Amino acid sequence: MRNSGTHRIIRLALPKGRFLTPTATLLAKAGLGFHTYGEKARQYRLWSDSFPNLFAKVLQEKDIPIQVGVGNYDLGICGSDWVEEFTVRYRAGTLVKVCELGYGEGNLYVVAASSEGELLDLDELCASHKDCRIVTEYPNLAETFAMNIRMKKFRIFPIWGAAEVYPPESAELAILWSRNEANLESEGLVCLKRLLPVTMFLIANRESLQSKDLSPILNAIASHLPQIGREKNQNTEKLFSSPPERVSRSYWNSRTVRLALPDGHQQEPTSQFLRSAGLDVQGYSAKALNRRPLSDVEWLGIKVIRPQDMPLQVANGNFDLAITGEDWLLDQSYRFPSMPVRELFPLGFGMVRVVAAVSQDMPASSIEQFKSLIDKGQLVSVRVASEYINIADKYLRDNHISPYKLIPTWGASEAFLPEDADMLIDNTQTGETLKQHQLKIIDILFQSTACLIANENSLQLPEKKEKIEYLCDKLYAAVRQKVH
Amino acid sequence: MKNQKCKGMRDLLASDMLRFRRIEDTFRRHCLSWGYQEVRTPTLEYLHLFTATGTLTPGRLGKVYSFLDWDGWSGERVVLRPDGTIPVARLYIDNLSGEKVARLFYVTNIFSFEETGKEDRERWQCGAEFFGGIQLAADAEIILMAREIITSLGLERFQLQLSHAGLVKALIKEFKLSPGDEAKLTSRILEGDWQALKLLAESPEVSETSRLLFSLFSLKGKSSSFLHNLRALSSKASQDFKSSLDEFINIATLLDNLNCSYQIDITAMSGFEYYTGICFQFTVNGQKIAGGGRYDKLVPLMNGKDIPACGFALYVDTVARLLPLEQQNEVKVLVKGKNSLLETIGACFILAESLRKAGYQVELDFTDKEESGVRWVVLVSGEGAFPFLLRDHEEKVQRGFASMAEILKALPRK
Numbered sequence: 001m002r003n004s005g006t007h008r009i010i011r012l013a014l015p016k017g018r019f020l021t022p023t024a025t026l027l028a029k030a031g032l033g034f035h036t037y038g039e040k041a042r043q044y045r046l047w048s049d050s051f052p053n054l055f056a057k058v059l060q061e062k063d064i065p066i067q068v069g070v071g072n073y074d075l076g077i078c079g080s081d082w083v084e085e086f087t088v089r090y091r092a093g094t095l096v097k098v099c100e101l102g103y104g105e106g107n108l109y110v111v112a113a114s115s116e117g118e119l120l121d122l123d124e125l126c127a128s129h130k131d132c133r134i135v136t137e138y139p140n141l142a143e144t145f146a147m148n149i150r151m152k153k154f155r156i157f158p159i160w161g162a163a164e165v166y167p168p169e170s171a172e173l174a175i176l177w178s179r180n181e182a183n184l185e186s187e188g189l190v191c192l193k194r195l196l197p198v199t200m201f202l203i204a205n206r207e208s209l210q211s212k213d214l215s216p217i218l219n220a221i222a223s224h225l226p227q228i229g230r231e232k233n234q235n236t237e238k239l240f241s242s243p244p245e246r247v248s249r250s251y252w253n254s255r256t257v258r259l260a261l262p263d264g265h266q267q268e269p270t271s272q273f274l275r276s277a278g279l280d281v282q283g284y285s286a287k288a289l290n291r292r293p294l295s296d297v298e299w300l301g302i303k304v305i306r307p308q309d310m311p312l313q314v315a316n317g318n319f320d321l322a323i324t325g326e327d328w329l330l331d332q333s334y335r336f337p338s339m340p341v342r343e344l345f346p347l348g349f350g351m352v353r354v355v356a357a358v359s360q361d362m363p364a365s366s367i368e369q370f371k372s373l374i375d376k377g378q379l380v381s382v383r384v385a386s387e388y389i390n391i392a393d394k395y396l397r398d399n400h401i402s403p404y405k406l407i408p409t410w411g412a413s414e415a416f417l418p419e420d421a422d423m424l425i426d427n428t429q430t431g432e433t434l435k436q437h438q439l440k441i442i443d444i445l446f447q448s449t450a451c452l453i454a455n456e457n458s459l460q461l462p463e464k465k466e467k468i469e470y471l472c473d474k475l476y477a478a479v480r481q482k483v484h
Numbered sequence: 485m486k487n488q489k490c491k492g493m494r495d496l497l498a499s500d501m502l503r504f505r506r507i508e509d510t511f512r513r514h515c516l517s518w519g520y521q522e523v524r525t526p527t528l529e530y531l532h533l534f535t536a537t538g539t540l541t542p543g544r545l546g547k548v549y550s551f552l553d554w555d556g557w558s559g560e561r562v563v564l565r566p567d568g569t570i571p572v573a574r575l576y577i578d579n580l581s582g583e584k585v586a587r588l589f590y591v592t593n594i595f596s597f598e599e600t601g602k603e604d605r606e607r608w609q610c611g612a613e614f615f616g617g618i619q620l621a622a623d624a625e626i627i628l629m630a631r632e633i634i635t636s637l638g639l640e641r642f643q644l645q646l647s648h649a650g651l652v653k654a655l656i657k658e659f660k661l662s663p664g665d666e667a668k669l670t671s672r673i674l675e676g677d678w679q680a681l682k683l684l685a686e687s688p689e690v691s692e693t694s695r696l697l698f699s700l701f702s703l704k705g706k707s708s709s710f711l712h713n714l715r716a717l718s719s720k721a722s723q724d725f726k727s728s729l730d731e732f733i734n735i736a737t738l739l740d741n742l743n744c745s746y747q748i749d750i751t752a753m754s755g756f757e758y759y760t761g762i763c764f765q766f767t768v769n770g771q772k773i774a775g776g777g778r779y780d781k782l783v784p785l786m787n788g789k790d791i792p793a794c795g796f797a798l799y800v801d802t803v804a805r806l807l808p809l810e811q812q813n814e815v816k817v818l819v820k821g822k823n824s825l826l827e828t829i830g831a832c833f834i835l836a837e838s839l840r841k842a843g844y845q846v847e848l849d850f851t852d853k854e855e856s857g858v859r860w861v862v863l864v865s866g867e868g869a870f871p872f873l874l875r876d877h878e879e880k881v882q883r884g885f886a887s888m889a890e891i892l893k894a895l896p897r898k
Contacts, residue, residue: 091599129536133559147545150667152536155559315557336557 010054010217011419013068013076014046015061016412019200022103023077030220044415044437051216057419060410062137065203069095072420074208075217077101081108081138081177081198089140096204098218102225104200106179108138110145113168114190122192125172126151135159135166136175145175145195157316160306160410162263164189165291169252170303170318255301257458257467260314260322262307263289266450269349270323273450277478299467308387311453315339320458320468323347327354327388327427327448334390340456344472348479350450352427354391356443357434359418367399367443370423374401381405385413385421392425395445414439492598492605502812503804504608507637508591511610511798514633515589518625520612523588525571528553531561533574537785539758540567541671547597564595568611568797569758569779570786576615577788585616591800604801613795615783622794623735623762623778624742630774630796631744634766639806642768644745645752646736649759649777650728652750658722659684670757678751705748708736728761735762758782764796768806774798814845815896818858821850822865831866835888842892862891 014037015023024037033050036043037058048054059067064078065086071094080097087095110122125132132154136142139158146154159166163176164187177198178184181191202221208214252258261284262270271284281302283290291304305313310324311332321344329343356367364370373379382404386392389408396404407416413426414437427448428434431441452475458464489495496504512522531550534540540548549564556562565571572588580586589612598605612629614622627644634642656669672680705711711733718726739746746764753763753775761778776796784790819836821828829850836846847858855861855877863873870884872891885891 144542144546147535147542150535150538150542152538153532154535155561157559312557316559332557336552336555338555339557 008053010051010075010212010214011073012054012056012217013064013073013078014056014058015064015078016058017061019061019079019104023101023200026101026103026221026224030224032217032220042433042436044412054217057415058412059415060412062410065095067420068203068205071205071207074205074212074214076203077200078203079104079106079177079198080201081141081196083201083203084108084196085138085140088144094206096206096209098202098204098209099222099225101200101202101221104198106177106198108141108175108177108195108198109181109184109191110193110195111164111167111174111176111184111189111191112172114185114188122149129153131155132173133157133171134173134175135163135171137161137163137177138175141195142175157309157312160308162291162305162309165303165305166318170313170316252301256299257321257464257471258301258303258319259295259471260310260319260324261293261302261304262310262323262450263304264306266307266323266325266350267304270450273347273349273475273478276481277474279474297471300471311339311341312336314453314455315341317455317457320455320464321471322453323450324453325350325352325448326446326451327352327391329451329453330446330448331388331390334394341453342456344452344454345476345479347450347452347475348482350448352429352448354388354425354427354445354448355431355434355441356395356445357414357417357424357426357428357439357441358422360438360440361418362422365440365442370442371399371401379422382423383407383421384423384425385409385416386425387411387413388425391445395425491601492603494604494606499809500804502809503807504800506807506810507798507800507803508610510636511589511591511633514629514636515612518587518629520587520589520614523572523575523590525565525575525590525592527565527593528562529565529571529574531563533786534563534566534570537570537758537782539570539782539785541674541757543671543675544596549595549597565592566594566596568592568594568609569613569795570782572611572613572795573615573782573786573788573793576613577783577786580615581789583616586614588613588615608800609797610800611795611797613793615793616791617794619731619761619778619792620734620738622792624738626776626794626796627739627764628742628744630764630766630776630798633798634774637803637807639768639773639803642766642773643747645747645749645765645767646732646739647748647750647752647763648728648732648761649753649763650761651725651732652753654722654725654728656681657724674757705736706745708733708740710748711736731761753777758785761794771802771806772799773803773806815843815860816845816847816858817860817862817895818855819846819848819862819864820855821848822863824850825866828864828866831871832864835862835864835872835891838888838892839895842895844895860895 021039027034027037031050032054033048034046034056035049037046037056044058046056046058048056057073061078062082064076065083067073068076069086069090083095083097126149129152132151134142134146134154135157137159139156142156146156157171163174167174167189173192175195184191204214268286271281274281280296281293283293284304289304293302293304295302307324308328310319310322311329313319314322315336326343326346329341333339358364358370364373374382382401384392384396384404385407387409389406392406407421409416413424414434417424417437417439424439425445434441452472454468459468531548534548535545544566548566550561552559553562568590572590576586576588589610591608591610593606593608595606612626614626617625631644652673656666661669669680703710711729715729715733718729736748752765753759758779758781759777760780763777765775766773774796776794778792778794780792783793817839819832819839821832832848836848839846855875859876859878861875861877863875865871865873870886872885872888873882874885874891874894875882883894885894
């Protein structure tokens with residue numbers, strides 16, 4: 001790596017995910033020389049071919065305002081929704097919005113389900129003393145929203161994604177990003193309030209903007225904005241492969257047993273597993289994902305949500321059963337030990353190891369050696385990046401690592417090392433990705449597989465008990481079949 | 485060494501604690517003598533206690549320390565107590581709602597985030613709440629008790645300012661704003677920003693309301709006569725305005741009769757939406773040292789019974805800064821062992837115990853620590869004809885003694 005420690009290096013944080021392609025187009029037009037930044041690239045650390053001092057890192061969009069705010073990056077590109085989510089909580093003003101980039105339009109909406117006659121009215125909701133559950137990936141904005149409209153009683157559920165599938169049964173309101181209201185409608189939702197317009201922004205660390213010469217990069221980007229502006233609205237990427245079928249609250253309420261299935265990496269193996277168990281679930285495939293797939297078991301209601309969100313959703317009784325990872329169950333159990341959720345049995349797929357990893361350059365090959373680096377003063381204030389904040393927190397406490405700072409991430413955590421974190425706590429299947437990013441494992445915390453979890457109270461309810469047992473028998477038979 | 489204290493948090497050192505205890509002791513003594521009973525509420529409360537009542541402004545709610553407890557999987561957030569009165573109202577509803585009258589007081593810390601970290605994020609207050617009292621008498625009781633405590637603390641040149649929440653609310657209504665604008669204006673005023681209302685008052689459109697407002701802002705009344713004058717001018721004002729003004733006149737007249745001087749200042753209230761009637765504050769050189777008022781709707785808003793209530797709080801941190809450190813009249817004695825032999829240490833402990841029993845404040849020392857700051861020092865050698873040597877550092881004399889009884893005789897009487 002080139003001398004990234006010197007102050008003349010300009011550090012830029014680039015987004016993964018929803019706006020990677022238009023961002024790559026902008027950078028190419030601005031001639032910033034990041035040819036490997038694209039949809040398929042697995043490279044997170046990029047040096048510009050055109051500007052010798054320009055270094056970029058590819059991060060989850062949500063992480064970018066935090067990273068720029070704390071000064072790990074001089075500049076960043078991300079949606080204004082994530083900027084607001086950061087600044088509404090941390091108002092100290094370390095972050096500056098430099099300019100709008102003219103793409104990625106959308107809005108942050110407060111939505112409810114439109115499938116019901118009893119459509120919610122915000123004023124009514126505020127005046128009422130009824131509990132209002134809000135699911136969102138933007139908990140800070142949600143809290144400010146609820147307080148500003150003086151909502152009397154509310155609970156906010158920060159989730160990893162798929163907010164659109166929660167109302168009306170699992171939440172009264174969702175606060176989510178969408179391109180426009182027509183998109184919301186196609187998902188069976190109705191907009192109660194447009195919270196803020198969202199576009200992509202170039203953001204800067206205030207201190208960097210005040211004291212560092214960023215002008216070559218700012219010029220290059222700014223001079224290409226008009227062209228980009230004209231191209232707006234041409235982006236026709238589809239968010240959902242098929243319009244989800246509307247399912248009313250009464251449909252959901254009539255399902256005796258409710259099951260949550262995972263999206264993302266776990267979807268394909270879960271889908272295969274369900275087939276092997278003889279359970280036909282329509283609309284649960286990578287090609288055509290319906291967030292409310294239908295099952296041939298008539299009393300079974302199914303929703304597809306993020307595996308990370310499942311333990312809490314099951315604890316709250318929104319689901320009786322869920323297929324998630326043991327890692328996420330453990331993470332949430334450390335945070336809320338009395339949560340009424342338990343693992344019924346492992347499903348034998350999606351095996352990962354949760355490990356502690358450090359840069360290959362670090363002179364430590366075990367957690368003991370890592371600790372001795374702290375004792376010797378070679379490492380001060382350890383920064384640890386992890387998606388599993390509760391597992392990481394416990395691991396660091398148990399190993400008497402002090403002081404440490406935990407950097408919560410929303411994926412792609414390996415990109416944080418070595419510049420922005422000293423240790424990573426993450427899952428790995430083969431260890432290949434870690435190696436690719438010049439990282440090495442210094443400790444294995446535990447092994448985790450996909451598992452079936454259940455709400456403990458549901459297991460006691462007479463109307464659910466037999467049906468849950470029937471389903472469990474079916475799934476367990478498939479597990480045994482696989483083992484044999 | 486790097487500062488390890490959390491931003492916005494404060495250590496109270498010995499001299500701070502002497503002031504703190506003096507305030508607390510004075511406050512407790514007076515409250516007890518007025519028939520109030522001490523209570524203490526927990527540090528953690530549910531967030532919805534503060535949102536449900538709609539009593540804290542969004543600005544204040546945005547500064548609460550809220551988090552999910554270890555069993556907070558249901559999303560129920562808890563807060564570090566951001567206010568003293570609401571938890572006491574909850575305590576009253578939960579435990580004492582059978583009582584027709586409850587006079588309660590407390591000493592508590594409250595938490596509120598402050599951006600820069602240079603101001604305190606944890607503050608202390610001594611508060612008293614009176615549930616179920618007859619309105620006029622209860623208002624006067626709270627004001628007079630607060631005045632008595634402040635006087636007793638020896639704070640000089642304090643001022644009492646009176647306002648009326650009902651009057652301010654009725655005034656805002658006179659402008660006939662949209663519900664949204666009215667809520668915004670109310671929030672701004674509650675957060676202490678009176679500019680918006682002042683601008684409305686100064687608007688060129690001369691109306692009854694703006695004239696009244698102008699009088700209220702530009703004049704500071706010194707007796708109930710001012711309010712009577714205002715009443716004479718407000719024939720066209722709303723019924724709410726007039727009845728609030730009448731209420732205000734009554735309490736002001738009562739205070740006039742009781743020789744309690746005050747100033748009428750409509751801006752003498754901030755922060756608390758739950759006030760419904762008289763509001764007051766005490767200041768010293770412009771610094772607010774106490775504040776309170778009537779909050780008749782708070783208990784019913786929290787699903788309690790319909791009961792009138794009023795209260796006040798003394799802001800301990802501000803008062804402490806204004807309070808001179810009192811001379812202590814305890815007689816301190818330093819008992820110093822000449823060596824650390826078992827016999828000497830034992831003799832020192834026995835002597836110290838007798839001295840403490842006789843009412844002296846005694847510190848033991850077996851080091852070569854300097855004897856500065858203490859007038860009386862007894863050096864214990866435990867040997868020879870005079871095992872005790874008494875030094876008087878003020879008179880710069882010393883004398884040997886054969887027994888403890890002699891030492892006790894030689895020391896000044898407690």
